[in-house]
Amino acid sequence: SCEREIESDAIVNPVNITGQWNVNAYNDSTLLYGPFEVMTLKDTYAGSDSIIIQDTEMKFWEFRVKARADEVNGNFGTKLSHCEVHGEEIGIKISNGKILDTDSIYFEIQFEDDETPYGVTYQIKGRRTVE
Template identity: 65%
Template sequence: MKKIIYLLGFLALGIIVSCEKEVESAAAADATKLVNVTGQWEVTAYNDSTLISGPFKVITLKNPSAESDSITIQDTEVKFWEFQIKAFVDEKNGTFQTELSNCEVSEEAIGIKILNGKIFNSDSIYFEIQFEDDETPYGNTYQLKGHRIKE
């Protein structure tokens, strides 16, 4: 009888250990998964809760350098503001920001700040943006939010 109890205890322990390994393996796989930061987005611009512009298309491109940790963000339709800038990106959690970058498509190289940038589930985007050439330089924080355009 003791042998049966020991055998059942051993089997139960084996099942518990194997289940824990599967959970750990799934967690490890999720930890190495990167958010797709490159894409085309249909976004709308707000100032607080007031609609400013939209919808319009913005693109994000991961810089091709293998060691690069930045993306380029561009308003391709220029319906809101003409801008193209680089921002730091963390592909593990889908966040991006820049304390101050210069616009790459402006003759004056105006300053632009991106705050609280986030890509959710690789299909939604949100970021806040400020412009040096605004009525009050960096005085307005615009919220841009939208979804990925299926290609």
């Protein structure tokens, strides 16, 4: 007998990974700084698989960095990218980036120019203010 293949009618709705976010910076559960504004934008030069993440108020660490993004799952991160704010090439690592329930953001970030380079993992978490 013949078996008919069943096509999936599931529609994949991408997560809106761009927006403005009101966030706080933590080390483990200790609040270190915040609130401050972070913006995520699509990197139009790199294509649809990259975003730019920026501390728009330039108060926490003055970072602007590119990261790989997966809009289907709302994930983003980079093994090593360089800050675009300073004239220096400061390395930045972002891991476990995620947009949660369309209105929350979480990511972990490390900085090369920290007291111990990449020695502290800061947790950035907050809520969407503008899409």
